[in-house]
Amino acid sequence: MEVISTQLKKNYGAYTALDVDQCSIPSGESFGLVGNNGAGKTTWFRCLLDLIEPDQGQVTIDGKPTKDTDAWKSFTGSYLDEQFLVGHLLPEEYFDFVASIHGISESDLKQKLDGFETLFNGEILGGKKLIRDLSKGNQKKVGIAAALLFDPKVLVLDEPFANLDPSTQIRLKELLKRLKEDRGVTMLISSHDLNHVTEVCERIVLLEKGKLVQDIRTSKETLKDLENYFAGIATKGVETTTEGPTSSDA
């Protein structure tokens, strides 16, 4: 499933949160999005998932615009933040519900959840805590698992590694790599963590203040290059201090 973003632009007042001419992500690509806070990563993903309306341009998945259509939702798994979780449910109940929307049988669901056993590390299932009472990290696990539950062909994750413990980060990386190799899932992943994202993604796009500034194939040198790039911003300083008014990326 190919994801194409065309002429995408989003302003908040005079502030430009996102302004990307053209970017296509071919089917089966693992696509990493990096940038500082306020660079427009989440804004981009929200436009993609039809959660905010861009001022201009559109995103298509499999040739069809995501705006005003629903078909893409049946094969696109996504998790951006806690807004995606229904806090008053137990994780099992939430999975149940997502599964029923996608017409997954109970036995298939069980098998699926067994597959997440290592990711969950025994902390998610069988407990009596509602999702809203879980820790940030465990909430994230629930959200990611729910996004993967129905074997999506496209996967959109915002900061999947943040708040996770080191072991889970490693497990998640393995999981994502397997998804790409075994099933050819098109993956869009944003991250602050250059280490992880260069490990998982074959292509890295760098955003700065809403603009696409670099688009690179991941190689051995990529991590070093990126580190140098952000170190440069850190010493220059000035440009990064202008934060957007409403588009918090965190």
Added chain:
Amino acid sequence: MKNLLRITRIEMMESLRSPIWHRRVLVNIFLVLTFLYLAGNLLVLGVFLDDIFVKIPVDGIDYKTYGTSFVLRKLDRFLLYYFFIDLILRYFMQKLPAMAIQPYLHLPLRRSTLVHFMLVKTIWSPFNLLQFLIFIPFFFEVFENLSFGQALGWTSGFTLMVFVINYGLLYLKRTSDVDTRVYLGMLAVLALLIVSDWYDWVDFQHISALLFNGLFLHPWTALVPALLLVGAYLMNYQYIRKNMYLSRLSKTKRSEVSYVGSGVLSYFGLVGRLTELEFKFIWRNKRPKSVLMITVLFLAYGLLVFPNPQYDGNYYMYILFSIIITGMFMMNYGQYLLGWEGSHFDHILARNVSFRDYYMSKFLLFAIVSAAAMILGIPYVYFGWEILAVVFCVFLFNLGVNSHIVMFFGSMNPKKIDLSQGTVFNWQGVGAAQFLLVIPVMGFPVGIYALGALIYGPVGGYIFLGILGILGLAGTRFWIGLLASWLKRQRYEIADDFRNQ
């Protein structure tokens, strides 16, 4: 002592800076007027309280036998009930003021100061003060009719009792978990008391009179409630002192919940599943749950009107009260239709469920609760078949017309609801739409009735309402289609609002 004042000052600043004041002025004016109106009602009730009790006939208590104290003697017979009902209401509604001390725990303040602060603060609870609006005018009467000593005994005894209830309840709530079963149990005990009084098994009125008459017959007995108050206060004090650790006092209990799988409602397919989730939502969150509890209380609302000879044959009142009986839930819950789900609205947008199904599930929820209220309302037939006919016709109208109107208003300009807060005196999420809602939901049916009654008489009036309800019900798919396309157009704006709230 100085520190106590400092904390008090900071706490007062908190209420002055409360987000309430940042709301639109119009809404605040309306709220203030509503409050003044209610307070005025209580005051008027207080002024006429003695006149009311003069008229209530009680065997053997009249002016001839008891002179100027006879009104008070009548009142005293009911005070036991009064305080018991007060306790039940408070158990359900009064909040524990535990959270407020957290920011001070790490500061070098004496623990006892903090505990006293917490306890003294509860005096200002509206649950204590509002009842004095009724009783202060009455106190004047008491002083006029009795000797100073007697009057002082009774009034101070009564005042002390109010605070005994206050601290007694706080202790009860602190030491045990708030449980719906306890609440229902208390209601059952109250019913039992009334029944046993009615059939003269136990004369609670006599016991009540004995206790409270003592206050003015032997004014020194006012010491008893005083001692009770000291006792209740000290019990609270001891308990808090002992448990004064963050983890214990912050009552944000991690509720333990058992898994509930799909039930009967899955018969309705995806829509049924959604409705089921919504029932879980209501049951697991404080505020929507109290909306449901209040709905149960208001089932009895008709008792104020149907048996009342003053309203005999007053169909306008019948209709207004019938709207409440079967429509209380949809109005009360539905006014925040989208606001309830403000914290996971992105989930609603991103999941593979159409807005049509989404609204259909809301409609199903209203229908189920309304129908349950209708079934529970069948005993109203006791007051005549016609009463039941009115309730039923209005039920149809609620289902077919009001439900859609409520859904529309609840989707307009929604505010995210903070679910952890209780419902009483909680104005969060209230906006102009909530006030406007009353006009179509209550005014429109009354207009329809008036029209029908003009042509065919009262029977025609309520049958009109029923027919309109059925017509509205037949058009459900159409109305829901309208709502769904409306939400589709507004979704970005609503989602954006929720993210920023």
